[in-house]
Structure formats: C-alpha cells, structure tokens
Amino acid sequence: MQDSQGRVIEYARISLTEACNFCCTYCRPHEITEAMAPVLPASFWMSVLEALWLGGVKAVRFTGGEPLLYPHLYELLEAVQKKGWFSDISMTTNGSLLSQQADKLYTAGVRRLNISLDSVEEEGFAQAVGRSGQLERVLQGIEAAKTVGFKNIKINTVVQKPMSDEEVRVLLHYGDTWNVVWRFIEYMPFQGKQSHVPTFQEWKAQLERIVGAPLELVTDRLGFGPAQYFRLPSGQRIGFIFPLSNQYCSSCNRIRFTADGYLRLCLLRDEDLELKRMVQQGVDAQAILHCIEEALQGRYASHDGEAIEKVERPMWRIGG
Ligand code: SAM
Ligand code: SF4
Numbered sequence: 129m130q131d132s133q134g135r136v137i138e139y140a141r142i143s144l145t146e147a148c149n150f151c152c153t154y155c156r157p158h159e160i161t162e163a164m165a166p167v168l169p170a171s172f173w174m175s176v177l178e179a180l181w182l183g184g185v186k187a188v189r190f191t192g193g194e195p196l197l198y199p200h201l202y203e204l205l206e207a208v209q210k211k212g213w214f215s216d217i218s219m220t221t222n223g224s225l226l227s228q229q230a231d232k233l234y235t236a237g238v239r240r241l242n243i244s245l246d247s248v249e250e251e252g253f254a255q256a257v258g259r260s261g262q263l264e265r266v267l268q269g270i271e272a273a274k275t276v277g278f279k280n281i282k283i284n285t286v287v288q289k290p291m292s293d294e295e296v297r298v299l300l301h302y303g304d305t306w307n308v309v310w311r312f313i314e315y316m317p318f319q320g321k322q323s324h325v326p327t328f329q330e331w332k333a334q335l336e337r338i339v340g341a342p343l344e345l346v347t348d349r350l351g352f353g354p355a356q357y358f359r360l361p362s363g364q365r366i367g368f369i370f371p372l373s374n375q376y377c378s379s380c381n382r383i384r385f386t387a388d389g390y391l392r393l394c395l396l397r398d399e400d401l402e403l404k405r406m407v408q409q410g411v412d413a414q415a416i417l418h419c420i421e422e423a424l425q426g427r428y429a430s431h432d433g434e435a436i437e438k439v440e441r442p443m444w445r446i447g448g
Contacts, residue, residue: 129183129417131393131424139187139352139382140180142173143447144198146387150222151258152246154286154319156444165388165445168404170204175407176385177208179416187216187352190238191447193387196225202236209237216240216352220284220448224262226269234276240351241273242282242311248302270306280350281308282367288315290326293338300338304364311355311367314374316396316433318443328374332358335366352381371396377430383420384447391423392446396431398439 129137146164151157177188188208195201208217218240219233226233226243233241245266246256253263273281283306285299303310315325326334335358336342343358346365350357354376355367368374384392389404401423407416 129185129421129424131427133378133427133429135378135380135427137183137381137383137424138185139189140177140185141189141191141382141384141447142176143192143385143387143445144173144190144195144201144204145193146445147197148192148194148222148444149197149224149259150194150262152222152244152256152286153258154288154315154443155448156442157258157319160444167198167200167387168389170200170207172389172404172407173204174207174211175413175416176403177213178211178413179420181211181213182413183417183420186214187218188214189218189220189242189352191220193444193447194222194225195219196221196229202232205233205236205238218242218351220244221269222257223266223269225265227265227272230269230272230278231276234278239278240280240282241278242284243270243273244284244286245270246285248298270308274306281306282351282355283308283310284313285310286313286315287326287331288322290324291334293334296334296338300360300364300366303366304362309350309357309365309367311369314370314372316371316443318439327372328368328370331368331370335360354380354382371431372433375430375433383424386441386446388445391420392441393423393427394431395446395448396433396439397428397435398441399426399428 145167217238219238220242223243247253250263254260299310315322339360341361346357346359355369357365357367359365386392391401391403393399
C-alpha cells in the first residue's frame with residue numbers, strides 16, 4: 129500500500145478500546161463520564177487485519193485506551209498468531225495489568241512492549257496518571273515482562289514540561305539498571321498548549337549536557353515506529369519522538385484504526401474514514417483493502433501541528 133505521497137504503509141496501530149484505568153494529564157485528565165464506544169469483536173479486527181496483510185502491512189501494534197482492558201484480547205491475539213500474517217506484533221500499555229498478563233501476551237505471540245512510565249517516584253507518578261498507589265503495579269509489570277522473555281522493552285515518558293537534570297538522570301539510571309530503552313515523547317497539545325514544552329533541540333542539548341558528550345545516532349532499526357535512537361557514552365540507548373519540533377512525516381509508514389472502527393490517516397489531523405459498517409456488512413478483505421487504499425490517496429504530506437488543539441478526538445479515542 130502506498131499513499132498519495134508515495135509513502136509505503138507497512139505498520140498499523142489498532143486501538144482496541146477507549147476504556148482506561150488511568151487519567152493521564154496529557155491524555156484523558158478527567159474521569160470519562162460520557163458513553164464510550166462499545167468495543168468491536170475480535171472477528172471485526174480479523175477482517176481488518178486480513179485486509180492489511182493483503183496490502184503488505186508487516187507490523188501491528190495494539191493500543192488504546194488501555195489494550196489490556198479489551199475483553200476479547202486473547203481471542204484476537206491467538207487468531208492473529210495462528211494466521212502468521214505479521215512479522216511483528218507489539219503493544220503499548222500503561223503496564224498496570226501487565227504483571228498478571230505478561231506471560232499470556234508472550235504466549236499469544238506479542239513480542240515487543242512499550243510501557244508508559246512518566247516518573248519512578250510515587251508522588252510524581254500519581255500526579256501523572258491521576259491515580260495513587262499504582263507505581264508498584266507498573267514496576268511489577270515491567271519486571272514480569274522481562275521475566276517471561278520480552279526483549280528490548282521500551283519505556284515511554286511524555287515530556288510535557290522541562291525536567292531538571294537530576295530528574296532526567298534518575299530516569300536514565302533506571303533505563304540502564306532495568307536494561308530497557310527509555311524513550312522521550314514530545315507532548316502533543318491534545319489537552320491544550322503548555323507554556324514551555326522542550327523542543328527536540330533543547331531536549332537533545334540537555335541530554336548531551338547531562339552525559340557530557342554528543343549523542344551518537346543509532347542507525348539500526350529498532351522496530352517500525354518513528355523514534356530516533358541515540359547511544360550514550362555508556363552504551364545505553366535512548367529514543368526521541370518529537371513529532372512537532374522534529375517532524376518525521378516524510379517517512380511516515382503507518383495508519384491507525386480507532387476502537388470505534390474508523391481508519392485514521394494521521395494522528396495529528398482529523399482525517400477519518402468510517403469502516404465499521406462496511407466491515408460489519410461482511411464484505412471481503414479485498415474490498416476493505418480497496419477502501420483503505422483509496423482513502424490513502426487523500427493523505428496530506430504532513431500533519432498540521434498547530435491545529436491539534438482543535439482536533440475532534442482526544443488521544444485516548446485515537447490510540448497513541
Ligand atoms: N494506555 C496505553 C499507554 O498509556 O501506554 C496505550 C495508549 S496511550 C494513548 C499511548 C501513548 O500515547 C502513551 O505512551 C502515552 O504516553 C502517549 N500519549 C498520550 N497522550 C499524549 C500527548 N498528549 N502527547 C504525547 N504523548 C501522549
Ligand atoms: Fe490511559 Fe494511556 Fe491515556 Fe494514560 S496515556 S490515560 S494510560 S490511554
């Protein structure tokens with residue numbers, strides 16, 4: 129599959145549910161009281177995934193909301209595993225339910241995990257996720273994932289405001305101790321502009337000051353995502369995802385599907401195509417693919433970062 133700009137699409141991100149047990153300040157800062165979209169059955173996603181496989185997609189990431197709350201998760205993963213359609217199956221999770229499920233995920237074919245963690249201190253973590261007493265559960269989840277055999281676990285930290293050198297050093301220390309790849313994600317203003325979000329250049333300069341040397345760009349590919357990876361003088365690898373101040377649209381290889389059955393062409397633009405009815409009518413995978421391919425011809429060359437504040441869907445309804 130290619131889009132209007134000749135970009136080859138080989139990576140799909142599927143949001144399985146809008147439900148979440150956290151209220152992160154940058155994503156869904158309040159308890160959701162409005163009705164959430166009902167989840168779609170595993171058979172719905174299997175039809176979409178077959179179309180994506182026919183279209184040449186190699187990697188699939190399940191996200192949400194919190195994907196571990198999707199009630200048909202293992203039915204879906206086992207069906208995908210049986211088909212053997214994709215070389216890479218991954219998940220982004222807040223980690224809170226991982227200690228009970230890491231083993232099942234691995235057995236069901238998930239091989240790569242991104243786990244969100246904004247602070248390793250109880251109070252900072254509670255502030256970030258809007259819940260107290262959760263840090264230990266997430267840490268146990270990371271430990272469980274390592275124990276069952278997940279390799280190259282990535283930790284996602286959203287950089288919403290400047291951090292002190294000491295705060296960054298603590299995260300780097302844990303990244304090194306746990307042998308995980310720590311990734312820093314630029315805050316995208318789905319919840320309104322913040323007064324000072326560090327830019328890619330500022331963040332890189334701070335990291336270089338902390339480690340006392342230029343960061344060395346790692347050229348080997350670590351997954352299908354947009355992160356740029358750097359090696360610290362200690363050998364530790366870290367990742368940067370700064371879509372606004374270090375745009376990577378020209379190499380964008382992915383499409384997204386929302387938990388209510390829409391194809392979303394760009395995270396940071398309201399370009400959606402309703403697929404739900406069509407898939408539910410039982411059309412074949414080739415017809416779904418055709419529809420996706422057509423929609424890809426309407427894709428813009430880049431996001432419109434300045435307008436994200438006004439996008440209709442908040443992050444938890446898109447799937448980050
Ligand atoms: N619940 C799972 C989790 O938190 O990992 C998966 C869904 S979450 C929407 C996916 C990723 O989006 C997380 O790493 C989260 O930190 C990131 N995210 C959410 N809102 C964001 C924002 N406004 N700017 C940047 N990243 C954001
Ligand atoms: Fe939930 Fe993930 Fe959004 Fe946090 S970032 S509120 S864990 S969906």
